[in-house]
Amino acid sequence: xxxxxxxxxxxxxxxxxxxxxxxxxxxxxxxxxxxxxxxxxxxxxxxxxxxxxxxxxxxxxxxxxxxxxxxxxxxxxxxxxxxxxxxxxxxxxxxxxxxxxxxxxxxxxxxxxxxxxxxxxxxxxxxxxxxxxxxxxxxxxxxxxxxxxxxxxxxxxxxxxxxxxxxxxxxxxxxxxxxxxxxxxxxxxxxxxxxxxxxxxxxxxxxxxxxxxxxxxxxxxxxxxxxxxxxxxxxxxxxxxxxxxxxxxxxxxxxxxxxxxxxxxxxxxxxxxxxxxxxxxxxxxxxxxxxxxxxxxxxxxxxxxxxxxxxx
Amino acid sequence: xxxxxxxxxxxxxxxxxxxxxxxxxxxxxxxxxxxxxxxxxxxxxxxxxxxxxxxxxxxxxxxxxxxxxxxxxxxxxxxxxxxxxxxxxxxxxxxxxxxxxxxxxxxxxxxxxxxxxxxxxxxxxxxxxxxxxxxxxxxxxxxxxxxxxxxxxxxxxxxxxxxxxxxxxxxxxxxxxxxxxxxxxxxxxxxxxxxxxxxxxxxxxxxxxxxxxxxxxxxxxxxxxxxxxxxxxxxxxxxxxxxxxxxx
Ligand SMILES: Cc1cc2nc3c(=O)[nH]c(=O)nc-3n(C[C@H](O)[C@H](O)[C@H](O)COP(=O)(O)OP(=O)(O)OC[C@H]3O[C@@H](n4cnc5c(N)ncnc54)[C@H](O)[C@@H]3O)c2cc1C
Ligand SMILES: Nc1ncnc2c1ncn2[C@@H]1O[C@H](COP(=O)(O)O)[C@@H](O)[C@H]1O
Numbered sequence: 001x002x003x004x005x006x007x008x009x010x011x012x013x014x015x016x017x018x019x020x021x022x023x024x025x026x027x028x029x030x031x032x033x034x035x036x037x038x039x040x041x042x043x044x045x046x047x048x049x050x051x052x053x054x055x056x057x058x059x060x061x062x063x064x065x066x067x068x069x070x071x072x073x074x075x076x077x078x079x080x081x082x083x084x085x086x087x088x089x090x091x092x093x094x095x096x097x098x099x100x101x102x103x104x105x106x107x108x109x110x111x112x113x114x115x116x117x118x119x120x121x122x123x124x125x126x127x128x129x130x131x132x133x134x135x136x137x138x139x140x141x142x143x144x145x146x147x148x149x150x151x152x153x154x155x156x157x158x159x160x161x162x163x164x165x166x167x168x169x170x171x172x173x174x175x176x177x178x179x180x181x182x183x184x185x186x187x188x189x190x191x192x193x194x195x196x197x198x199x200x201x202x203x204x205x206x207x208x209x210x211x212x213x214x215x216x217x218x219x220x221x222x223x224x225x226x227x228x229x230x231x232x233x234x235x236x237x238x239x240x241x242x243x244x245x246x247x248x249x250x251x252x253x254x255x256x257x258x259x260x261x262x263x264x265x266x267x268x269x270x271x272x273x274x275x276x277x278x279x280x281x282x283x284x285x286x287x288x289x290x291x292x293x294x295x296x297x298x299x300x301x302x303x304x305x306x307x308x309x310x311x312x
Numbered sequence: 313x314x315x316x317x318x319x320x321x322x323x324x325x326x327x328x329x330x331x332x333x334x335x336x337x338x339x340x341x342x343x344x345x346x347x348x349x350x351x352x353x354x355x356x357x358x359x360x361x362x363x364x365x366x367x368x369x370x371x372x373x374x375x376x377x378x379x380x381x382x383x384x385x386x387x388x389x390x391x392x393x394x395x396x397x398x399x400x401x402x403x404x405x406x407x408x409x410x411x412x413x414x415x416x417x418x419x420x421x422x423x424x425x426x427x428x429x430x431x432x433x434x435x436x437x438x439x440x441x442x443x444x445x446x447x448x449x450x451x452x453x454x455x456x457x458x459x460x461x462x463x464x465x466x467x468x469x470x471x472x473x474x475x476x477x478x479x480x481x482x483x484x485x486x487x488x489x490x491x492x493x494x495x496x497x498x499x500x501x502x503x504x505x506x507x508x509x510x511x512x513x514x515x516x517x518x519x520x521x522x523x524x525x526x527x528x529x530x531x532x533x534x535x536x537x538x539x540x541x542x543x544x545x546x547x548x549x550x551x552x553x554x555x556x557x558x559x560x
Binding site for chain 2: 110279
């Protein structure tokens with residue numbers, strides 16, 4: 001079989017390459033030669049960093065105000081326009097990858113394969129369906145592939161060790177359909193939820209924002225952990241939306257995941273059950289979370305968590 | 313303006329899917345089916361925009377087998393005005409659904425199309441973005457707030473780092489996230505009223521759309537099961553475990 005040439009979407013904030021890109025590179029190298037697209041504005045440093053990622057054979061840099069915020073309306077035509085030279089487009093299954101890739105697929109008249117877990121053959125992939133209760137093996141019959149990658153399912157490519165050149169390209173620019181108004185991006189000293197080695201998540205049992213903060217954060221601080229939450233905790237306003245772990249939130253697979261006052265609904269498990277060690281603290285010994293927990297503590301969290309924090 | 317809301321009949325979020333013994337797919341006989349939760353949120357948003365006087369008519373559309381009519385009736389009971397059932401006994405992939413929606417949008421000329429961000433059966437999270445691409449219209453995905461303002465719409469989006477607001481020229485495509493609203497329960501009188509609201513039946517063929525799948529399912533399987541672990545007696549014992557693991 002001829003090796004494919006694969007175009008990947010580099011996820012970044014115009015300053016640094018995001019970790020999700022590294023898993024995407026690993027998945028893409030299983031298909032063929034990897035060319036990385038850096039689209040943004042004032043993102044030369046990102047392109048330089050992308051050129052160092054092991055496994056990347058070329059970097060394309062498209063700078064334009066229209067690409068600064070990754071608007072799919074502007075970025076998808078840029079990517080679709082490049083695809084004549086590639087056999088596959090691969091993006092991480094992050095909110096930006098999920099926003100852009102299907103639009104690219106539509107422009108190419110291709111059915112996307114979402115959130116692949118593995119590459120089984122040149123056109124065959126596994127992916128989770130039904131909140132990860134079922135793993136489907138699917139084969140694409142389209143002439144080109146458009147894939148998003150579940151980043152926890154692939155090892156991260158080494159961020160250094162490669163050395164390729166950056167080629168500047170021009171794209172179609174502003175499609176005139178939409179504009180960026182603003183963003184509320186929380187900055188935190190904490191490790192990012194999706195790349196943290198340890199994650200402490202809180203559920204509905206945490207009562208309110210102040211209690212969540214008083215109980216969960218000291219434990220997370222002791223462990224140098226990222227902080228997550230169940231949908232119920234987010235809906236109730238204890239923490240912002242980007243803390244949600246689950247089928248329709250973030251997918252995490254840390255070394256240690258500690259679920260505090262979370263019942264273990266399938267939608268929550270879908271986002272964390274590939275963690276190496278799962279620890280659950282819940283006062284209900286029949287809570288479903290205990291069916292998948294490696295270590296369970298049946299206790300009132302308002303006593304157990306401060307106690308645990310003090311002992312560490 | 314009109315609002316078009318595509319809705320899918322899916323396995324209820326509380327039900328556990330069973331595999332067919334031959335591993336060829338998921339057995340949906342005798343499983344509770346419901347309106348996809350994200351689509352419920354989409355219907356609610358459209359109905360609220362109508363109640364605010366922003367929209368004149370809410371049209372719901374479902375692609376699926378005869379039973380898809382059930383979720384259309386649910387949406388009508390929530391306050392949608394009329395329904396379109398695009399009959400297909402085979403599962404239709406997001407790309408083909410998007411083509412069907414584009415064809416219907418060509419006839420109906422909606423100012424807004426509000427979809428769910430994700431169907432909780434295939435977990436594809438594609439259809440809205442594909443539709444926007446096919447139509448060459450702007451997209452506001454994963455919306456937690458939608459504000460129509462003259463000939464544009466401000467969409468606040470739930471993204472990995474927090475929230476982002478974009479301004480889209482109408483007509484536009486929006487997909488819903490969980491925090492957009494809390495869908496209402498249909499009242500009994502409204503459920504009765506829904507039975508007499510107009511429901512048109514179409515087919516992919518009469519809309520000129522080829523729904524031949526592009527992806528073949530080779531097989532389906534259960535994920536590896538995690539065995540139950542151990543219980544520890546107290547916080548002391550748990551602290552010791554964490555220290556053993558080298559994380560504390
Ligand atoms: C379309 C859709 C998508 C969804 N997506 C997600 C998702 O991505 N992520 C997600 O998490 N959920 C998601 N959900 C919601 C999911 O179904 C559950 O409702 C949610 O996960 C429940 O959150 P919880 O465990 O915090 O709350 P609950 O289920 O209410 O559980 C609270 C737990 O706390 C325990 N508890 C109470 N007090 C104490 C105490 N003092 N000490 C110790 N334990 C205590 C209780 O025993 C209970 O087990 C989704 C639902 C739908 C319909
Ligand atoms: N068969 C269908 N009929 C109507 N709407 C659909 C159908 N499939 C998908 N959709 C819409 O597209 C959204 C995203 O679905 P998906 O891309 O499959 O995750 C859903 O929430 C629906 O709004």
